[in-house]
Amino acid sequence: MKLNRIGITLIASALAVIALVVTLLVVRQQESRTNEMRAKGVGLARSLGTLPVALLGANAPGAGMLNALFAYQDNGDLAYAAITDAKGRTLADVAGRGTFVPAAALPADAAATFGQRTLPGKDGARGLVEFYGPLADRSQGQAFVRIGLYQPGYAVLARDVSFLALLALMMFLLVPLIYIVIKREMAPLDALGRQLRQLGEVGMAQRQSAHDVRELAGSLQAYLEFASGRIAQLEHGSLNATADNHVLQYGSKKLTAALQSLPDGLLMLAPGGLVTFASDKVEPLLGIGLDAILEQPVDAWCRDPALRTLIARYAGGQRDTLHAHSIDFTPANVEGKYLSATVQPLAAAQGAMAFGTLVVLRDVTREQLARQAGNDFVAHVSHELKSPLNVIGMYAETLADADAGDETLRVESLNVIQDEIERMNALVGNLLNVSKLETGSMSPERNRVRLDDLLRDAYDHALPRAEGKQLRVELDLPRELEAVAIDKDLFRIALNNLLTNAIKYNRPGGTVTLSARNEDHEIVIGVRDTGIGIAAADQERVFDKFYRVSEQGAKVARGGHGLGLYLAAQIVELHHGRIVLESEPGIGSTFSIHLKIVPAATGVVTL
Amino acid sequence: MTQRYILLVDDEPHVTRVLRLALEKAGYAVTVAHDGHAALACMTQQLPDVLISDIQMDGMDGRTLCPLARKTYPEHDFLILVMTSMTALEERSWARALPNTEFLEKPLSPRQLVARLAKHFAA
Numbered sequence: 001m002k003l004n005r006i007g008i009t010l011i012a013s014a015l016a017v018i019a020l021v022v023t024l025l026v027v028r029q030q031e032s033r034t035n036e037m038r039a040k041g042v043g044l045a046r047s048l049g050t051l052p053v054a055l056l057g058a059n060a061p062g063a064g065m066l067n068a069l070f071a072y073q074d075n076g077d078l079a080y081a082a083i084t085d086a087k088g089r090t091l092a093d094v095a096g097r098g099t100f101v102p103a104a105a106l107p108a109d110a111a112a113t114f115g116q117r118t119l120p121g122k123d124g125a126r127g128l129v130e131f132y133g134p135l136a137d138r139s140q141g142q143a144f145v146r147i148g149l150y151q152p153g154y155a156v157l158a159r160d161v162s163f164l165a166l167l168a169l170m171m172f173l174l175v176p177l178i179y180i181v182i183k184r185e186m187a188p189l190d191a192l193g194r195q196l197r198q199l200g201e202v203g204m205a206q207r208q209s210a211h212d213v214r215e216l217a218g219s220l221q222a223y224l225e226f227a228s229g230r231i232a233q234l235e236h237g238s239l240n241a242t243a244d245n246h247v248l249q250y251g252s253k254k255l256t257a258a259l260q261s262l263p264d265g266l267l268m269l270a271p272g273g274l275v276t277f278a279s280d281k282v283e284p285l286l287g288i289g290l291d292a293i294l295e296q297p298v299d300a301w302c303r304d305p306a307l308r309t310l311i312a313r314y315a316g317g318q319r320d321t322l323h324a325h326s327i328d329f330t331p332a333n334v335e336g337k338y339l340s341a342t343v344q345p346l347a348a349a350q351g352a353m354a355f356g357t358l359v360v361l362r363d364v365t366r367e368q369l370a371r372q373a374g375n376d377f378v379a380h381v382s383h384e385l386k387s388p389l390n391v392i393g394m395y396a397e398t399l400a401d402a403d404a405g406d407e408t409l410r411v412e413s414l415n416v417i418q419d420e421i422e423r424m425n426a427l428v429g430n431l432l433n434v435s436k437l438e439t440g441s442m443s444p445e446r447n448r449v450r451l452d453d454l455l456r457d458a459y460d461h462a463l464p465r466a467e468g469k470q471l472r473v474e475l476d477l478p479r480e481l482e483a484v485a486i487d488k489d490l491f492r493i494a495l496n497n498l499l500t501n502a503i504k505y506n507r508p509g510g511t512v513t514l515s516a517r518n519e520d521h522e523i524v525i526g527v528r529d530t531g532i533g534i535a536a537a538d539q540e541r542v543f544d545k546f547y548r549v550s551e552q553g554a555k556v557a558r559g560g561h562g563l564g565l566y567l568a569a570q571i572v573e574l575h576h577g578r579i580v581l582e583s584e585p586g587i588g589s590t591f592s593i594h595l596k597i598v599p600a601a602t603g604v605v606t607l
Numbered sequence: 608m609t610q611r612y613i614l615l616v617d618d619e620p621h622v623t624r625v626l627r628l629a630l631e632k633a634g635y636a637v638t639v640a641h642d643g644h645a646a647l648a649c650m651t652q653q654l655p656d657v658l659i660s661d662i663q664m665d666g667m668d669g670r671t672l673c674p675l676a677r678k679t680y681p682e683h684d685f686l687i688l689v690m691t692s693m694t695a696l697e698e699r700s701w702a703r704a705l706p707n708t709e710f711l712e713k714p715l716s717p718r719q720l721v722a723r724l725a726k727h728f729a730a
Contacts, residue, residue, distance in 0.1 A: 394622065
């Protein structure tokens with residue numbers, strides 16, 4: 001379609017060019033004929049002017065030169081030849097058929113020179129060009145020669161027609177050639193245009209008929225605009241999508257990080273039962289690698305029947321599993337751990353959307369141990385309280401039933417009862433202090449003191465108890481002790497507990513030594529006994545709460561209640577000191593309390 | 608009447624001392640063992656008519672000793688008295704499974720023990 005229009009345009013252009021060329025040729029021919037005519041007219045007038053009038057006229061011999069001249073007509077453009085006087089009256093003339101010599105007066109200069117003038121034709125006849133001049137003979141300016149020539153017409157000469165036609169034909173033949181060349185050059189563009197139209201059909205509907213290069217360019221431009229619009233749109237969309245993606249990813253990562261940082265292990269199960277998410281904490285809790293858990297059904301990896309049963313209840317989608325359920329269990333793959341598993345459905349919009357199941361695993365080992373410790377504590381304390389009560393009860397009964405004469409039994413009973421009461425008293429006191437220590441309500445009032453008095457007090461207090469067991473007590477103090485910052489009442493408890501043990505676990509005839517010495521930055525208080533000693537295995541645990549060294553084989557009458565050393569160690573720790581045990585079974589034990597020396601400059605009051 | 612023999616097992620010296628006094632006063636022969644191992648050793652010497660055992664003991668405890676004594680001497684039908692606190696209910700189930708086994712409630716009364724044994728031997 002487009003190429004056809006190009007063809008038409010080409011033909012029209014060719015015709016226009018041909019017309020122009022022909023016109024120019026005709027004009028040029030006309031001009032040359034005009035020049036030719038002037039040369040002829042002037043020549044005739046001049047040549048006639050030289051002839052005498054007598055030779056020219058009709059009545060002249062030989063019918064005159066004018067007739068002769070007229071007879072020599074090459075192409076019939078000679079209208080007339082006349083001899084006139086100055087006033088234009090004809091003296092002799094010869095004219096073509098239907099032509100008259102116009103009676104026009106000659107110009108004034110006609111006598112002097114040859115001239116030329118244009119005369120209009122009569123009654124639509126062709127215009128004339130008249131050449132005039134004076135006759136050279138004796139007329140003395142009274143006779144003039146006039147030659148009238150028809151102005152040349154614009155008719156194309158027959159002989160020129162074939163030349164022009166040939167020229168036009170040749171030019172016209174160029175049209176198909178150009179057309180073919182253009183068509184060849186246009187073909188790729190045309191194909192491109194078609195493709196572009198197809199591509200940009202949406203925006204191009206109104207351009208269906210576009211065909212030529214201009215239209216093609218227009219199409220191309222329109223398409224490019226359309227395409228760049230599309231690209232911009234896509235880019236914008238892509239940017240938005242990327243931004244959205246980033247936002248989503250950011251949100252997702254943030255959520256995952258939050259889930260991972262939870263102290264509990266999280267498992268998410270798809271409604272189908274496969275694990276879709278497992279936080280890192282799950283692995284140490286269950287002792288199962290995440291690889292084994294992810295994308296697997298619970299039965300494939302879970303070794304804990306209780307947990308499996310609980311999760312299975314939710315997998316069934318039963319109506320009673322809309323709420324969370326918890327169980328406590330000990331994981332099969334991890335030793336010594338207690339876990340609490342809470343399983344609940346993952347739902348949104350009041351259960352309208354179900355995402356599966358959420359399993360929260362929490363390490364409750366500490367809670368479990370604490371609970372157990374609490375139970376143990378109560379059991380232990382009640383046992384410790386009951387035992388002396390039991391003994392007191394029995395001895396009281398024995399005392400009541402004893403014969404009046406059995407003085408030994410009476411004394412023994414009273415001694416035992418007193419001992420047991422003392423033991424209970426110590427236990428209750430220590431229990432209270434431990435409780436205060438552990439709840440933090442015991443805040444030591446630390447004052448800068450010299451230990452001498454405190455140590456002497458403790459010594460005096462221990463002496464009667466030791467003597468009852470045939471033990472020697474020694475006090476070994478340097479001349480002067482540096483000051484330390486302690487809570488005297490608390491520290492007395494610690495010291496007393498150590499001395500009680502040293503007496504209790506000593507052998508008859510043994511020695512208890514209470515000593516103190518200055519070291520570099522510390523004061524070291526030692527309580528040494530010559531008792532049964534503590535086995536290496538027990539030494540580490542001897543400061544543990546309720547820990548009691550096994551007394552198998554020991555001849556010592558009574559065990560402790562497992563709080564004395566614990567409390568002593570806690571009190572020393574409260575004073576930022578440390579307690580050290582050296583012991584050898586069968587030889588004895590030494591407990592050393594290391595306390596920092598407080599220089600006087602600290603401003604603590606010395607009591 | 609032959610003297611009844613009682614094996615008393617407890618690691619608490621005051622308890623064994625008082626009970627021993629009361630039982631001997633009531634005319635029983637008494638041997639004291641401080642844990643299960645010692646008790647089983649005594650049983651190889653002489654089988655008791657009554658085995659009185661505490662539960663909580665260092666060494667072999669009563670919970671191990673009593674079934675073991677029954678299993679070791681199945682043909683010997685002797686009374687086992689397990690000393691236990693009234694409140695320690697959870698301690699009782701294992702003892703109930705043993706034949707001819709009763710509980711002796713703490714706090715102990717030597718008087719009550721003697722009365723109970725007298726009733727047991729009179730039957």
